[in-house]
Amino acid sequence: MVVGKAPSVKDVAAAAGVSLGTVSNVMNRPEMVATATRERVERAMADLGFVRNESARQLRAGTSRTLAYVMLDGSNPFFHDVAQGIELAAEDAELSLFICNSNGRASREEMHLDRLLQQRVQGILITPVDPDSAFLGEVSRRGIPVVVVDRVRDSGFCSVAVDDVYGGRIAVEHLIENGHTRVAFAGGPDTLGQVRERLQGAREVWADNGLPPEDLVFLPTDALTVADGREAGERLAGLPVRRRPTAAFCANDLVALGLLQQAIGSGRRVPEDLAIVGFDDIEFAAAAAVPLTSVRQPRQELGRAAAHLVLDEATNPAHVHEQAIFTPELIARASTAVH
Amino acid sequence: MVVGKAPSVKDVAAAAGVSLGTVSNVMNRPEMVATATRERVERAMADLGFVRNESARQLRAGTSRTLAYVMLDGSNPFFHDVAQGIELAAEDAELSLFICNSNGRASREEMHLDRLLQQRVQGILITPVDPDSAFLGEVSRRGIPVVVVDRVRDSGFCSVAVDDVYGGRIAVEHLIENGHTRVAFAGGPDTLGQVRERLQGAREVWADNGLPPEDLVFLPTDALTVADGREAGERLAGLPVRRRPTAAFCANDLVALGLLQQAIGSGRRVPEDLAIVGFDDIEFAAAAAVPLTSVRQPRQELGRAAAHLVLDEATNPAHVHEQAIFTPELIARASTAVH
DNA sequence: TACGCCGACTGAAACATTTCAACAACTACC
DNA sequence: GGTAGTTGTTGAAATGTTTCAGTCGGCGTA
Incomplete structure (x- = not known):
């Protein structure tokens, strides 16, 4: 209660009229100490405002x-x-x-x-x-x-x-089932294993469905941020209509949210003009203006x-x-x- | 490098053929120890893979x-x-x-x-x-x-x-300047000082502009989450058109994002049908489908x-x-x- | 009464570090 | 050659806790 120095086990022991060891026992094996003594020690601890010193415990x-x-x-x-x-x-x-x-x-x-x-x-x-x-x-x-x-x-x-590969598979499979035949993958850098494997899954399922590799467009980003997603969206919009994907699978939700923002901001409709799938399923994915389809990680x-x-x-x-x-x-x- | 026990200052001292104190000096006042000795100690530390024990430092x-x-x-x-x-x-x-x-x-x-x-x-x-x-x-x-x-x-x-009161003022002032004469405040619980003061600022500036208090509608929420914002949006939409606010000031950005989502999801246009101001200016405010006006905190x-x-x-x-x-x-x- | 046992408590050692007074070995100076 | 000063190093104390081998008194049993 007073400022001074923090009381130690020794102070508690003195105040309760017992030895160090007993105070320690009260804290660590209360069943080994007589009830009367224990209560005396506990009162002393409360009176002095004793707080265990974690560093000393750790050291020991x-x-x-x-x-x-x-x-x-x-x-x-x-x-x-x-x-x-x-x-x-x-x-x-x-x-x-x-x-x-x-x-x-x-x-x-x-x-x-x-x-x-x-x-x-x-x-x-x-x-x-x-x-x-x-x-x-x-x-x-x-x-x-x-x-x-x-x-x-x-x-x-x-x-x-x-399983990131599997995550990539189900994301793109979903898009294929929905009828998309030109899909973008947005994410990077590919030094990130997460990015590599999600892309790999996407490519696998793409091939499994007999779709031509060039119709799965890789949109590399510098990082996995909202800003990168926006920027990827601009590149996407810049593609000639005949080659432009109708859906995008993003390496994470931040990129997906950026893409979504860019799309809506430039007047395209989601999902009519562009379908979007994210990854992670962060809370903001569900909270987006157009709630985001996403690959949920637990x-x-x-x-x-x-x-x-x-x-x-x-x-x-x-x-x-x-x-x-x-x-x-x-x-x-x-x-x-x-x- | 080996698992065993972590080497201590003592081990380093022994390996370098000096005393404990010298090793400690190498770490804490290197200028007090002769170059040759210091290098010997440093090599010993590196060889043994010595890592200071923070608990012991703290205890001391x-x-x-x-x-x-x-x-x-x-x-x-x-x-x-x-x-x-x-x-x-x-x-x-x-x-x-x-x-x-x-x-x-x-x-x-x-x-x-x-x-x-x-x-x-x-x-x-x-x-x-x-x-x-x-x-x-x-x-x-x-x-x-x-x-x-x-x-x-x-x-x-x-x-x-x-200054939360001031923050509330500038938010609502902005809405008034934009021509709104019926505005909602969404937030809660009012045990939170942040909520109380932002609302207070809103009311002050509302009164300063000679607007009737009943046209600043308080939409209380249980907490400051996206879900609460959505829910507040539903209540807002349920108001009769003549009394329905054309703008909302939210106690934080999460509530604002929820409100935004609900509005867009139910077919209203932002800002045409409902203008929204948030508070905090988190990154997701700028990243929203309709980028969110917000009161920025540094x-x-x-x-x-x-x-x-x-x-x-x-x-x-x-x-x-x-x-x-x-x-x-x-x-x-x-x-x-x-x- | 002697013996062992049991429960409750004690006291000291150990943990790894920092600090500081003391000390040794030099150098410089008279 | 003695003294003072400087530089570098030492050894011990102190930090707060836990643990463990002991001690001590009382009790039951033979």
Whole structure:
């Protein structure tokens, strides 16, 4: 209650007339201490306003009660939803969560990892800039559990992701079923595995349906933002009518929203003139002026599963690395409705 | 490189053939140690893969190198933008950042605060559920710097906010200038200071222009989400035409986006049939199908300023509490364009 | 009465770091 | 050649918690 210095176990012990060890027992094995004593100690703690010092606990324990999530793009709500799933799982395990943001830059990612190593976090969840980065392997080799989120890695650590190839397939299949025979794929950069695989799925199902490859138009973007989507929309609009796709599949919802905005802003109707499918199914997809058809990832579930894996690796000596793959689901909305 | 146990200063000292103190000096006052020794120590650190143990540092120092931000609503991008501003400032000060989410619930807020107390964070930034909560005052009285973000508090701690009353004024003034004489205000609950003050500003300017109070229609919502906005839109549409507002000012952009979606989805044109103004100017406001006019808050700047205040309180003994107030700015876009 | 046992509590060690007074080895100066 | 000053290094103390081997007194049993 007073400012001074924070009271320690020692102060509590003195105030309650017991030893250090007893105070510690009250906190950690209350059943081992006599009721009268326990109550005395508890009152002393309340009177002094005692708050456990987590650093001291950690030092003694050798590891902190903290997880960390390093996300790829803080401006994409998708990652915040994943983070929320992680947080819920962390909370159940009475762990705190550091949320970091690499913003797609390897240097920032490395800086964060370095700091997390110093913090001796129990485990690191990460959507990496590059899942093959040497630094990440180094972290894992140090004995810190690492789980890669939203990317599949065949070795080294656990991972949790959605089947992006399949996601690409169902998106484009939906468009084909709706009668489209010229479709654009908007997304980039292709250094991002997510982009590569979603495109791959699109191409596979395109070929499976015997459609000519040149009618699946690749519209590369610099990144996966709304602005990039708008810009891709302009390029799309600039194509000669005979070659212009009647539908677009976007590598994520931000790009799709940009495309949608550009289309509507320039007087085209969605879905009549241009059907649009996004990916991720963030909340804003459903909230768009023309609600967006999207490939839903179980966002919170991804986070939850990742947290469980990292905890298993941290606590279970028999842990074996696991690649959890979820199956995405097409959520059809107005942006691809057949007119 | 090997798994084993993490090497400590002691191991480095042994490997380099110096004492503990010297290793510590290499890290903390490199200028005090001879070049040859320093290089020897540095090589030993690299060879062993030494990583400082932050808990031990913290224990010794008595305080951690960490800030925390407890946000009100993780599903609103506004708060993530604020958080990003905080993170940038924290990074400059070589501090880590805990990001927590109370989700509008006092119990979760309290749980997070308790945990942060245990972590001995250097300072807490918070957009509180209730700025007058006793618990928050208790934290501050413990000597931990607290800065309230996005709410003005006249006493107890520093705060950083935008002038919400003024924001309400310019929003509605803009609508009046555009010729609207019946306007709705959508938002709630009115336990939120933000909502109360934005509405107050709206009413003030409405009265200043000699318009009858009953023509400023209050559409209360349960919360500030897209779904609430949609629902408010339905109520709006249900009003008899003679009394139906031709414009709506929403307490935040999420509500505005919901309203926009409902309007367009039910065939009304924006802004011709209904003009809409939001608040916050999140990225999705500009990205909406009809780009949204909004009252811009300097989101990152709020975070930055708050971080600077908390750091000042933490380090400067002559610190005095300060209420930083930014002036919001109207960003006019298509959703209120005069037709 | 002697013995062992049990429950409740104690005291010290250990965790990894930082800091600081003390010390050693030089250099420079008279 | 002694003294003062400088530079570089050492060793121990201190931080707050947890754990664990002990201690102590009381109780039941033989």
